[in-house]
Amino acid sequence: MPPALPIALLALAGFTTGAGMRMLDPLLPSVAASFGVSVPQATILVAGFVLPYGLVQLVAGPLGDRMGKLRIVCGALLLYGLGLVASGFAPALYGLVGLRAWCGFFAGAVIPLLMAHIADAVPYADRQVAISRFLTGMVMAQLIAGPVSGVVAEAAGWRLPFLLLGALALAVGAILAARLGPALWRMPEDAARGRGMAAYGDLLRRPAGRWLMGIAFCDGFLLFGGAFPFVGSFLIERFGRNAAEAGLIVAGFGLGAFVYTRLARRLLARFGERGLLMTGGALVAALLGLLAAAPGWPVVAAVQIGLGLAFYMFHGVLQTQSTEALPEARGTAVGAFALALFLGQSAGSLAFGLGLVAIGYRGAFAAAGCGVLALALWARQGTK
Template sequence: MRADLTLLPLLALAGFAAGGGMRLMDPLLPLLAADFRVGVAAVAPVVAGFSLAYGAGQLITGPLGDRYGKLRVAAIALLLYGLGLAASAAAWDLSSMIVLRTATGLVAGAVIPLAIAWIGDAVPYAERQATIGRFLTGMVMAQLLVGPLSGVVAEVAGWRASFLLLAAMALLVGGLMVRRAPAEAAAGRGRGLGLGQYLVLLRAPAGRRLMAAAALDGAALFGGAFPFVGAFLIERFGLSPGRAGLVVAGFGLGAFLYTRLAKRLVAWLGERGLVAAGGAGLAVALAGTAAAPGWWAVALLQVPMGCAFYMFHGVLQARASEALPEARATAVSAFAMALFLGQSLGALAFGAVLHAAGYGAVFAGAAVLTAWLAAWLARMPAR
């Protein structure tokens, strides 16, 4: 039965709140370091703890969504996330901040995968990628806005105010979701927590291929190319951190463009054409970044790179939502965990490449891996 898609704007707001947790800390690290009287490097575990918990928590929240209802579990997770943000604003030293941010990450990671799984229940597969694109508007806007706004708020009222504002939004949206969740809660399937569904997914060749693709996607892009663009602009071309941030923001504009065009692109190119075109566009943009003669060239490539990435990555998300229809939240959570695992391994591998051969080798290597992955995915069956 088709679900009520009037919930989609509310889910996009939930995606904004949850996705904002990743970007919230970007401008705040020096302020936290000064407040806690440590060096900036000492604050790194605050970021790492949140990211690792964000991925690890999905081991449980996916099966919980299948058992008790995706919207209900996502709403409760968002409320706990809001409480965690508020508690983090009261952190009294670095150790307490690390513990609170890590605990917050455990529930933050539930929201977006469960929302995508709910869309999988609500929307036929042929329309799913375009609908997921509409939902991702919230997360994309978080990537664009939360970092800069967090910095502005912190300058005016301190870093704790940035946490409290995002906490208020998460609590408000979570409360609204709780009001809408009961009708969907009856869709919970099975008895017990259902962790065995992960084994069901991995026993299927298509499931293993999808998890491998997610890990490679995370390694090449989330852990490989994207994190190094800002540092590349600063070290190679002498941009200030602020100007580098403005250049990289073009990626978010390209992602937003995709959310507006997703329905037309899917109808025009089809799934295989979309993953092939998106992968090819990413490979070309990354190769161009590797050979960029100036910062302006990197800036020109950011918008098409953002659009191409979501064309490519959106296909993987849609396939994850159909990998295990009887336990859809578990499948999407497994996809997200594979992505984070690949991101972690990719950061280590491409960090070694950077140390040995420089930024050009990092972007060129990511371009080659992305092109190969896109070609492989384009040959795979759609479902």
């Protein structure tokens, strides 16, 4: 076994990859102006990161199970950091697109494998609390990556945020390598358990594995790709907020998520897994209904904070259960969960966009709320 590592270091690794995803949000106009293209043309940079990030799950999980999860994470962090640094020197838009794809590919390997590593090291009874502490890094990336990169870019140009985050990723990768020591160069003792891509067949042959993949796809469809990404445009188009104001309001989701990371132990003790799943799902559904009926932006702001807390109450249970779907190949199971989320997110963004045309923002949010309530009931039936 590799040496035990502090959760704070793993959370910092998660922060670097989460920040890489969110940092570009306020930089697109500057990048577009720098390369002489429109902002819609520059949005290819977003897809350039997200698609490799999702698809790498197919190989990252089995590779981590076979070669060692922390070894793969360490290498991925270092290569991700190099890609960020190189992005700061990109001479043309399509060169930057290629580097964003490089960064997305290696960033996508980090969080699922770290969650699988935590599951290997922490008994199930304590696992959700440990994962919630790890998720602090991702939550903080959601909260501050965009605003900080925007401030830095305003002062020194859009290239500096890439260089600074790249330096941080390289430093975290180097610290992780140093903490692993000789284990970095050794195959893990349980490496023979890893069955490569064949482990996906093992997962899908299990009813619990199929159930979890279906739940994850619907979770991504209704929320990650459905309701959540459209709150900002709802604020701008229905309540006249500008982009900066909408961004601050939407960031309230991160505040609610951070509250969850601090309260996870008490919430789990109070409700248990099934109760936490149902309570969180019911709250998400109710808050989406309130969002659909919101008379003004202050209500949306309050709803965003509540959604952050309620969503992680619901989603946190599913994440924890994904670590137990295939204990002999946890990297593969968690990677499959992440891939199902990504596929659901991709389909959900298209479906929600069509829903906006047919029934508008309020109707689409209400429909998503009904869908989440049905999903929570289905998820509760499959939870022990």
